[in-house]
Amino acid sequence: MFPKETAYIIANFGGPRNLTEIRPFLETLLTDPDVIRTKWPKFMQEWLFKKIAKRRAKKIQKDYKKIGGKSPIFQDTENLAYALSEKLDKKVLTFHRYLPTTHQNFIDEVNQLKVDEIKIFPMFPQFSYATTGSIARFFSKHFEEQTLRKMRWIKSYPGSSHFINSYQKKIEGLFLEKDLKQDETMLLFSAHGVPEEFITSGDIYESECQISFQRIMQKFPYVLGKLSFQSKFGKGEWIKPYTEKVCHSIDDLSQGRKNIIIVPLSFTSDHIETLYEIEYEYVPILRNKGYQVYRCPALNLDPNWISSIYELLKSDDLLTNPMLIRKPLKEKN
Missing domain, CATH: 3.40.50.1400 (Rossmann fold)
Structure with missing residues (x-):
């Protein structure tokens, strides 16, 4: 048998790349039903939390200005994926959950992949339906079944020796x-x-x-x-x-x-x-x-961390797909 052709996805939270992206970032985050869970109809939840996001965006602009006017998480994730692609000699895509302007390009890139399997590495060591689960739900909504069948998840790695x-x-x-x-x-x-x-x-x-x-x-x-x-x-x-x-x-x-x-x-x-x-x-x-x-700084682009992710991606030990998406999710219109 021929070896499987594999591509990889590094999935992260995403963060505003400039001050103008704070509001759409917060809107996408706060209207995510896996993050903010209410019994209200979908339209009502979106209306309310978009208003909250607008107010909060103005309030926290000064906080972002103190850390350089943006979140470094986008570029760090891109740089991490590049470093891993060099080590793996494979395609490594990035998914930024709450940066909506990046989503369509990501969807197009995944749909163009000619591979047998897609390994997904969430940048969340501890599983939650509000983080990795939300990403899994997004994928289930935006990809065809034939693509979803190729996806294999490293669901979490809280006790992994590498982490x-x-x-x-x-x-x-x-x-x-x-x-x-x-x-x-x-x-x-x-x-x-x-x-x-x-x-x-x-x-x-x-x-x-x-x-x-x-x-x-x-x-x-x-x-x-x-x-x-x-x-x-x-x-x-x-x-x-x-x-x-x-x-x-x-x-x-x-x-x-x-x-x-x-x-x-x-x-x-x-x-x-x-x-x-x-x-x-x-x-x-x-x-x-x-x-x-x-x-203590987060792991970011630490060479030890890059090597750890590489080892986790090369191994099949932590791959699992069950119980990624919270059920049932009632979406009232």
Whole structure:
């Protein structure tokens, strides 16, 4: 038999490439029924959350200006795909979930592929129906069955040695750079939060964050660790503890340690949640309490991470397709 001809897709969140893209980015995000779940008819949800997106876009422009007037996630994802295509010697496409102006070109590129299989690597180590599940739903809506049958997903990799070792090396680099000692340091792992309702309805995201947290902590036996969740949106309850509240109560948790490293556990790419929210909202709280605080960068284009993705893509160990899409999704018109 001839070997399979394979193409690859790197699927990421997407982010505004300039200030004018903030609003359409937010509109696409907030009208995604896998992200914002209501019992309202579709037209009503879209009308309301487009209004919210318009207001929020104006509000957070100043935040984006502080990090350079754009999110780096788009270009980092493109650069990552290029590096992987060089290593794999294969076609590597990129999908940016909440950048709508990129979608048609991506769909056309996929439809033009002449391959036997398409391996999909989501840049979300811990599975959620609101991230990887949303991407899977988008694909199911926009591709024919013959194309969907070729797709094979690396659904998640929360405990993969490749992912764990990549973050281990990132953290070890900070220990070395800042001359920190393990027994004088606390690692605060901050993952993106989701509503509690997501978890009670079957989402495995929180348990997979726990897996990643525990596996990384095993690499640092003398470090104190804490897992928390950030980026709460809206009035409902989200999974806890909240990163902001942990920062405010850090004196009760740090056991006298004066060095804190904030690790963006669920983020493989830096963007507004790490470059602004962690850097400008959480770090100052801790510094004002007298701690030496360091934000660990996300994995981004780290050579160890690129090599890790390469190894994951070359292996079939984590490939799976079941349970990617949340069901049932009632779409009322």
